[in-house]
Amino acid sequence: MAVEFESVIADGVIWPAYTDDDGRLFIDVDYEVDVPVDHAIVDGVIYPAWIDDDGRLLIDLEG
Numbered sequence: 001m002a003v004e005f006e007s008v009i010a011d012g013v014i015w016p017a018y019t020d021d022d023g024r025l026f027i028d029v030d031y032e033v034d035v036p037v038d039h040a041i042v043d044g045v046i047y048p049a050w051i052d053d054d055g056r057l058l059i060d061l062e063g
Contacts, residue, residue, distance in 0.1 A: 009039035023056040
């Protein structure tokens with residue numbers, strides 16, 4: 001299921017982000033960062049989230 005999200009959160013910092021057609025996460029900044037994602041913002045609500053071994057963003061909408 002595709003979920004529209006606004007941002008991801010890592011260690012309390014909110015990062016603008018998006019996923020490609022394969023669900024791989026990209027942080028939308030002009031420099032290289034290593035971001036340990038632990039939450040995502042969907043429709044203004046914060047949900048637990050993480051990146052799998054293939055770089056895909058997974059969001060626990062029941063969390």
